[in-house]
Amino acid sequence: MKVNKALLLTTLAMASILMISLTGCGTQQAQYPTGPVTLVVGWSAGSGADGAARSLAEGTQKHLGQPITIKNVPGAGGSIGATEVVNAKPDGYTILFSTGSMVTQPHFESVPYKPGENIIPVIQVGGYPIALIVRADSPYKNLDDFIAEAKKNPGKLNYSTAGFGSILHVVAEMLWQKAGVTLTHVPFASNREGVVALMGGNLQASIGTPADFLVDVREGRLKVLGVAMPQRAAGLEDIPTFKELGYDVTPFGWWGVAVPKGMPDSISQKLHDAFKKGMDEPPFTDWMSKNKYTKVYLNSADTLAQWKREMAMYGDMAKTLKK
Amino acid sequence: MDVGIGQQLLTGFAVALTPGNLFFAFLGVTLGTLIGVLPGIGPAGAIALLLPFTFGMEVTPAIILLAGVYYGGMYGGSTTSILVNIPGEVASVVTTFDGYQMARRGRAGPALAIAAIGSFVAGTFSVIALSLVAPPVALAALSFGPPEYFSLALLGLFAAAYLSGRSILKGVTMVILGLMLSAVGVDIITGGTRFTFGLIELSGGVDVVPVLMGLFGVSEIMFTLEKPLRMEVLQTRFKLRDLWPSGEDFRASAAPIGRGSVLGFMIGILPGAGAMVSSFLSYALEKKLSKHPEKFGTGAIEGVAGPESANNAATGGAMIPLLVLGVPYSVITAIMLSALITHGVPPSPTLMTRAPEFFWGVVASMYIGNAMCLILNLPLVGMWAQLLLIPYSRLAPLILLFSVIGVYGANSRVFDLWLMIMAGVLGYLLRKAGYSPAPLVLALVLGRIMENALRQSLLISQGSPLIFIERPISAALFLMSLVILAIPAMRWLSRRSAPALQGMEE
């Protein structure tokens, strides 16, 4: 008697669960998305890319119909995050928040992702200017002072970026090359850490984007010597561009969403449309304007073309930089 | 100024202490403890699991809930450390040293109670300290640069090597092994992959959770099961002697709790695995200051009181670099930072004055979570201790089940299961050979930070390794590390004539 009862109970329990779970098993692709989507950000929490991604995700969620969770995978100028997405299943549940460093990294290190080949852009949403930051109490009143000091002490001045081969590193090196100076590059895991190290007196300069320095500049701890833009940035009008100071260095970074190769077009289209609407939603627009970034829209094909152009440009640049 | 702070704090509490928020605090702590008790899922995992549920909520209840989950998770992690020698998460590793021994002697109740009380006191201290000294301390912390991070990590590792087991050479071996494991994967600074042998799964590095579960959980079970007699000893001769700490226990724990709080808070401010390093350093400190250092490792309550307080106090300390400098030094603070940014409150030294309602709201929430954890768990100490009465033949499979769920659930990779199995076999072999796996885990966690700090320091100094000694703070830390190494060396040299006592673990 006891045996039957126990077995019966167990079987009942298993059967009911079986039924519950079977109802959950449906066709996966029928109505994408059927579950939360993970947006991988290759930068640490609190960075510019992270803030942009989160505000974008917040506004896009309702257009996509499912929550978008952010996963931070910092390191190596965003390439660890990119690698993760490249290796993920192209089912639309793991996507990448791509940044400008994507087209610079591959030239410096053999990374498993090839922009445009195994990682495809879906949309571009914004741009970020790259700036040179020093401490407010440092003796450099402007860029010329800084360059002069660097000329007198080749290799002695230290500057930080968020990783070897990141777009910040490349733009900085372009500037040093045009100015004819050499500085020592100290890579950190995030821009913010580099800026903190700068404030602590360990470095002479940092390269960063507005999210990294706005608050500290406002409160008088840091100052910005210049920014790499074709003309003065909206919201940052009091910062001179490198170009007007005599150094023609103008590339800026961009943000977008990318997916692994092999995704069905219907899913890519859905993502593109959702993010396009999300771009115009308050969380993203507010965040971008508050932090002095620019909203830029490019569709998938145009972004791909831009990637190819930039890959070529940075490729040439990288050849002159590699020692 | 003080009036201002007091009033601000009261306002914060007024905001936080509504019935609705209290409910969320209770819910958070309950969930956090339950999840934290499961081996493999610590507070970070618990928060990650429950974070999506907070999206629809308002800021204050959400933070209260998460704070409760965090403290509950930390406590749950200590619970498994004490009861079954399996740390619920990385920061609870040190609690296994003496906590488990106390449980083996029937004193699980006092251990659990002191852990809860110590954590509460330390949490209170750190929240108060946070509100009083945040900005000046943070700015002072700016003087910690890469060389100091390196020396601090080195000190933590050497302390761990010194404490675990009888032989410091074995401890250092474990540390180096852990560091070697941490180097697997993509190099953060240059982006190149190393030691991955072509396996994609390794390109992200060796995840610490499967390794922790394997080294401690699986190997512990293996170690117990290999001698069927051991299992029976655990099952039959087990009696709960006391359920509550004695007066003597309280007296003995008071000072370690105090020291642990201060130490934990200070270490928490600095980068690195603040909670884990502080618990190791607290253990080392208590052992050093104790009149009976030989008792450590056999069930000294100071060995539970100090570290448990330290790792809780480190939480408050870690809030400082987060709120003031915007640099998160742990997974929890990273999550909080994202929350801050999306709510438009960027961190800076003026955060306290710019957004006082927010700041004090957070402080009050943390405190409520902390208090609720004590209120919930203290009465349950008896219940937790009774878990030990479950026969091991039933308990072991349950532990394995939850380890498996915890490990797989983190990243949904079967590879992590294999990692856990291999770590389990490794842990088993290491214990048989007399090595303690704790320093390995600490090294695995600290490895990346240490390596980055090393390279950055050498770049800053233009290649000169002297930078570690030239800067005063770094030099002091470095010196302390060497002293830790020197103690056993001198002892060995002076005792070479007398036979050293060696024994296998029973």
Added chain:
Amino acid sequence: MRRMDQISSAVGLAVALLYLLEASKLPLWKGTTFGSGLFPTILGTGLAAVSLLSLLRASIDRTSIPLPEGLVPPRRGMVNLACVIGSLAAYALVVELLGFMLSTFALMAFLLIALEPAKKRSGLVLAGTVVAIAYVLFVMLLKLQVPRGIIG
């Protein structure tokens, strides 16, 4: 001479050398920064040094401790170990194929019965109940991702 320590130190030395071998393929200097090979090389050298020291110490120590008796576990113990590792490995192999519930049930049932063969019935019931509760708690409530396999 401490035999056990000698063996483990020798193993440590071997590991160190293998590690150094692999590390030598990595660049020590890269562009403008120290390469990925710096740290591993330091570590490998360190481990080699420590292992050598350990080996030396174990060899010249005057107390003589041969391999301890309890090294190889008794038969029943070995069976237990095999069960634990074997079932975990089997689980890793089949979980994505058979799905969470089936595999976990099998794992639990196997272990419970293996460790206490006298109580097969209660073992099965316990396995079933625990898996059911775990599923409800983790998958349904907390939305943890578990493999679906053939049967969810």
